[in-house]
Amino acid sequence: MDRAAKRELVSTLSVQFKNTGSVVVAGYQGLTVAEMNALRGKVRAAGGTVKVAKNRLAKLALQGTELEPIAGLFKGPTVIVQATDPVAGPKVAVEFAKTNDKFVILGGGMGKQALNPDGVKALAALPSLDELRAKLAGIINQPATKLASVIAAPSGALARVIKANAEKDQAA
Structure with a gap:
């Protein structure tokens, strides 16, 4: 050289x-x-x-x-x-x-x-930089997913109550 x-x-x-x-x-x-x-x-x-x-x-x-x-x-x-x-x-x-x-x-x-x-x-x-980014995205996305399930739960329960009442009325 x-x-x-x-x-x-x-x-x-x-x-x-x-x-x-x-x-x-x-x-x-x-x-x-x-x-x-x-x-x-x-x-x-x-x-x-x-x-x-x-x-x-x-x-x-x-x-x-x-x-x-x-x-x-x-x-x-x-x-x-x-x-x-x-x-x-x-x-x-x-x-x-x-x-x-x-x-x-x-x-x-x-x-x-x-x-x-x-x-x-x-x-x-x-963990590598990409793994950390994925974990961070999951953490950020997690509250939105939980919020959606909490909001959907009451309407699902209401639908089940209405269906049970309808089935009760049909049986009688």
């Missing part, structure tokens, strides 16, 4: 670090190309990216960003998993780590907060 390409990579990574919701740093030594491609596909489907960069360049890209405290995680062969949804990247990384022993989560970051591996796992356990 020549100097211009390195500068371009550092600036690209820096922009990604500034605009990301969360970052997971993991060791990947021993993963096959097929396993790495599977990881990339899963992360891409979740709306994120997987990047393998030289540790020195990644540390340079972290300078001046909120994620600068995670620079110590870049030792040995590392891969960067990032996504705009703060939960999507960690969720995919943790699921992938469960099935691949060679993929080891070293830590990560979200905003100004550096996360240890347990913090990444805790973040992965949270």
Whole structure:
């Protein structure tokens, strides 16, 4: 890699670090190309990216960003998993780590907060942004549904009383 390409990579990574919701740093030594491609596909489907960069360049890209405290995680062969949804990247990384022993989560970051591996796992356990939106829509819709059933109940009861009286009169 020549100097211009390195500068371009550092600036690209820096922009990604500034605009990301969360970052997971993991060791990947021993993963096959097929396993790495599977990881990339899963992360891409979740709306994120997987990047393998030289540790020195990644540390340079972290300078001046909120994620600068995670620079110590870049030792040995590392891969960067990032996504705009703060939960999507960690969720995919943790699921992938469960099935691949060679993929080891070293830590990560979200905003100004550096996360240890347990913090990444805790973040992965949270519901995603889409799940939260669905729950919020359900909560907002729930009172309207209950209101409709409460309003319909008296008219239904009245109809049953009238029907019972009509049947009583016909029987007599």
